Amino acid sequence: MELELVRWLSENLPPHPLLRIGIGDDAAVLHWPTNGDLVVTTDAVTDEVDFILAETDPRLVGHKALGVNLSDLAAMAAEPVAAVVSLVLPRKGCGGRDGKQLAIELYRGMLPLAEQFNVAIAGGDTNSWDGPLAISITALGRATVHGPLTRSGARPGDYVLVTGALGGSILGRHLRVEPRVREGLLLNERYELSAGMDISDGLALDASRLAAASDCGVALRLDQIPISADAVKLSACDRATPLEHALGDGEDFELLLTAAPEVAEQIVREQPLGVPVTFIGECVTHAGLWQMGAERRLTPLDASGYRH
Amino acid sequence: MELELVRWLSENLPPHPLLRIGIGDDAAVLHWPTNGDLVVTTDAVTDEVDFILAETDPRLVGHKALGVNLSDLAAMAAEPVAAVVSLVLPRKGCGGRDGKQLAIELYRGMLPLAEQFNVAIAGGDTNSWDGPLAISITALGRATVHGPLTRSGARPGDYVLVTGALGGSILGRHLRVEPRVREGLLLNERYELSAGMDISDGLALDASRLAAASDCGVALRLDQIPISADAVKLSACDRATPLEHALGDGEDFELLLTAAPEVAEQIVREQPLGVPVTFIGECVTHAGLWQMGAERRLTPLDASGYRH
Structure with a gap:
């Protein structure tokens, strides 16, 4: 054979x-x-x-x-x-x-x-x-000459960005993976990123991993997280909200990135990719995963993303 | 986990x-x-x-x-x-x-x-x-600077060599693989080899593959094939002869090599490795696997080595 x-x-x-x-x-x-x-x-x-x-x-x-x-x-x-x-x-x-x-x-x-x-x-x-x-x-x-992008370079104060929209990949996107190769190369070439990883096990879990690798915390602005149409569709069939799907579902294969505030703002302003890049939070000094509320108040956020 | x-x-x-x-x-x-x-x-x-x-x-x-x-x-x-x-x-x-x-x-x-x-x-x-x-x-x-050793460089007239002794690896050697890394590097550095591969599916089958990749045939001198003690031991328990085990058993992980006659003779004479290197046959113009008998007469040899 x-x-x-x-x-x-x-x-x-x-x-x-x-x-x-x-x-x-x-x-x-x-x-x-x-x-x-x-x-x-x-x-x-x-x-x-x-x-x-x-x-x-x-x-x-x-x-x-x-x-x-x-x-x-x-x-x-x-x-x-x-x-x-x-x-x-x-x-x-x-x-x-x-x-x-x-x-x-x-x-x-x-x-x-x-x-x-x-x-x-x-x-x-x-x-x-x-x-x-x-x-x-x-x-x-x-x-490339711009070096590899690692998980460990994020610093408190950096902004957190994400490509695309999250959640509900089980409806089909998890098979039709569109690896963000060109997006990763372009962003790393054109802007000074501090850290990055792909989201394979859910935003919450993977953000907590990036935080741990970088020896800092990540605080997400839950109202800023881009929610995919699949997450909305899925939430109509189960008890989880679209946001919960966006936080917890695995296999989005989008990029989670960090950069200094002025760099991140420039990326969001310029939108240099075919997919949207969205601001979703900040790196903070307190280790772990957080939710950032009004007046920048931090409350703990459960990192339980999708696990295989 | x-x-x-x-x-x-x-x-x-x-x-x-x-x-x-x-x-x-x-x-x-x-x-x-x-x-x-x-x-x-x-x-x-x-x-x-x-x-x-x-x-x-x-x-x-x-x-x-x-x-x-x-x-x-x-x-x-x-x-x-x-x-x-x-x-x-x-x-x-x-x-x-x-x-x-x-x-x-x-x-x-x-x-x-x-x-x-x-x-x-x-x-x-x-x-x-x-x-x-x-x-x-x-x-x-x-x-290395001496280039990679491929399966496809053997030419009619080249001699065929093998490291170690063959057959019966199922008694334990198949797990305790000793990859011939140093041997391959040393021989390729010191001598001009024409082709090589490791024997993973049995001498007969792998020799026929080397022959096919090199667009020639390989004729084995069955009386020259080094038979391992394991092959002898195994033949006491089944109907196959030690030679049949040496020809057909898989997972020897020894090296099968070819070189021009004078190079091959030099290797066999110098025995530069910790394991023996043995002359076992010649490359011939007729495609396929052969047994070389008295007066260099060729008779077809079944290539059925071990298959996973």
Whole structure:
């Protein structure tokens, strides 16, 4: 099976200027452009946790598997270069597809995204077993001259920004991940950001993580948080408010950013991205996650975001 | 759980001179030394296929998961630099260990091997699910000035060499992988090799793959193949001969190499490694896998090695 898949891949994976040796040898060889730190991330998605294979087009699953990795590169403001794909396939296949057909559909979902961001699919490993589908991807990128964007650089007084609108990704956006690669690169190039990460486990939880990594607190202005139409739609079906969805739902894959007030104000004024950038709070000296109310009063905010 | 594991990792992963940002951010950042192509490989090992978790010390499983990846770097004669680890853990744990304890034991198995080969454990992803254990590792290395060693450079007339002794790895060696990293680097530096790969699916099958990648054939001298004590031991318990085990058993993780006759003879004469290097055959013009008998007569040899 792996042999046939390797044949399909060698016919269908596009060439890439940096890829010297691709699929088919013991490892891939990439020409690594000098003057750029290597940024590497790995993320796995698994059946019944990150998607339900029996109910989902496997191309969407492949798209998501690569998308969540590119989102991590976006969060570091790194330029994607390559990815390697490790598939653990159910031996029995799924939905009338055997393992090989399933693998091809997964790759078919990855290829357009790889092309969009100029990512070389450099190699892969394909295994079959009696367990469910698991896909682990490792993405390689390089930091630009503006350096990688980390979680740990926020300082009390910095403003907190977010791209896009939050909540309700379970209605479909969690599969159709649009990694904010260009947005992360553009903002990091044009403005002096102090910290950043992608929101994968919910705004509240991830904001508390950024705060912890930066040794400060984050105070959110709850009335400023951009709420997605999906969050509104979802709240009509359950007991959570749209705001609770925006705070707690996972897999938005938007960027959470901090910058000095004047920089943040400039970004919000200039709106340099195709998606909105919104002011949602401030970094504060008191560790933890807070809600900032009238007269800047802080009350504790529960960090319980979505957990896998 | 992941939070506690990240804490354990940040206390137990040793620093590495090239690792600028390790575990704990959206991605790791490595300083990439210039003048060296990047070699990247990914390999997953899964429960009930590559190991039986219920019967195996998880440290051995962790060792194997990293070892098979380093063996792929060895096969490219690349110098290991870093690895990222993606764990998909059974939610219920195993053998009285919960998921976190299991993850720590897996890492405990990787760390000595990583230290031995100066590999930075640069990052990881940890997931839990209701399925069995799957570990996917991506290893990064760099080619030396002598270039990467590929499968495709063998030419008719080249001699075929192998390190170590083959067969019967199922008795334990398949877990205690000793990746031939130093051996691959030393041979590629000191001698002009034409092709190489690691033997993971059995000598016969892998030799036929090297032949196919090089557009030639490989003819093995069956009386020259180094047979491991494990292969002899195993043949006492089943109907296969020691030679059949040496030809067909998987997971030897030895190096299969080709070089021009005078180079190969020099290697065999000088025996520059701690493990023996043995002449086992020749590359021939006729595609496929052959057995070379008296008077250099070729008869077809079945390539059915071990398949996962």
